[in-house]
Amino acid sequence: MLLALGAGFYALQLWGGAGPAKVNVSVLVPEGASLSRAANELEKAGAIRSARQFVLFARVLGGGEGIKAGEYRIPARLSQADVLKLLQGGRTLQRMVTIPEGTPSIIVYEALMKAPQLQGEIQVPVEGTVLPDSYAYNRGDTRQSVLDRMQKAMVTYLAKAWEKRKPGIAVNTPLEALTLASIVEKETSKSEERRTVAAVYSNRLKQNMMLQADPTIIYPITKGKPLGRRILQSELRAVNQYNTYTMTGLPAGPIANPGRASIDAVLDPAQSSALYFVADGTGGHAFADTLEQHNANVQKWYALRRAKGEM
Template sequence: MRRLIALLLLVLFLAAGAGGAFWYAREQWTAPGPLAEPVQMVVPRGGTAAIAEALAERGIIAQPLPFLAATWLTRAEGPLRAAEFQFPARASLRDVLHVLRDARPVQRRLTIPEGLTVQQITRLLEAAEGLVGDIPAFAEGEVLPETYAYQWGDNRAAVVRRAKQAMDQALVEIWAARAQNLPFETPREALILASIVERETGQREERALVAGVFINRLRRGMMLQSDPTAAYAAADGGVLDRPLTRADLDADHPFNTYRIRGLPPAPIASPGRAALRAVVQPEATDYIYFVADGTGGHAFGRTLAEHNRNVARWREIERSRANPR
């Protein structure tokens, strides 16, 4: 490499003349580069020559040789890093070397939405561009839905570990602020109920009210009768891709809250912070029933008769949608 640089410098001196070599080199150092628009690039490992070739192929620099010379002449400023970087348009050799030595690598983001199952989160991790490595086993509800920053080449196991730590911390903080006299005694039980609330409603303003309904049922010893638990059971821990049937509701399964009293043995999804807060600080209500209202929310009832009227309205909405005029 040093011989190559020395030869290059000799060529520069010969081309520009001994008296003008300094100004020629300065022009090469500060002249705008060929890159028309900003671009992200994963800078490869393998040494300076490999980096120079990759930069030239992406059009970030015009030719490898001036870049190699500039790198060698400024070697005291530090080594070049292999990572994903953002290069500005018209970046000069000075700009490019500053990025490679001092800029922060591109921060990618992976968002885990609320209410996903282990299977769904696993597929997200598998599809995340730039992540590498195997995905460690993790349990339902064990990771916190959130947006996680990572860099190209980061390990999937590290992201899972961070998401698990985030859930542990969220549970500790939220459990500490719980209301008194809840019908469950552990953060684990709160997590299980929060996963049900998360799957029951996508309306933020409804979470605490839905939680209040389930709290009332638990206090009365009633079955929760939550459709998402029956769907989770019918899909064997996945996402059911068809409507629930009467057979699903009647199925003898530990997660089917139409057949068991109390909470299922584990979460059915990963709840977010809002659902966790809802179950430890539920809305005070005398509702014990709810059913979809056709708007994305729910109609709530205090008595079985009121609930049956709400159900009848919902069935009519379903029929109208199935047979539009």
């Protein structure tokens, strides 16, 4: 009896005691893999000492629940009992791809193509169709499946936001809202300014004024990537479907993928009569209702730049 008790205690120690892995390891359990196949992969990775022993203990002490396929991160020294619980619970390793607000679609494409352990090809998504956020994925997922989730998230959010839009706004369709939101996104990184920037452009649209948004000049040149230099006079005068210095109204479509806050700002702009804004030297902007006020703000901005040796 004492021998039996001792053997049982030893077995429980083997099953519930610290595992052999000295560092975290990753293990891939293929789709449809048996417990024995999973145990072999765990042994190869150093997460357990013996595949045969693991299978025996799992069948006797593991409760009979099946394991789930996927990639698992096994913490250092994790016991065999907890390794089995991890596989039975399907708590797979989650990888993330992050799309910041205002990212153009060409960079979304590049981010997905560079994301490790994704499979397959994709096309550059239509501008404005991706909702910026962080998206989890598993090893072996397709790039298209992740992109589909990004685009579905935008469709869902835009539909809900459009239903809550304030009356009298300057945009008439969800696409127009996305287009204007993409400009707002590119014009300010300050959250407290978004609704005021949206108000400026909304006021200009209602008065049939040119929007004169610099990012719309850059978009046809770089597809939204940074220009890396000053805008040329020839580019300022270029006539195309995006340059809002040579056309009234909105450009042909979004110039980036706007985030939730910029979409909300366009659908509920600030109560403001401002028609102009210029950088104020703090990372924000000075707003003006009249051209005279705006010109004074521009001179202040020039004076700041001259003081810094930038002009």
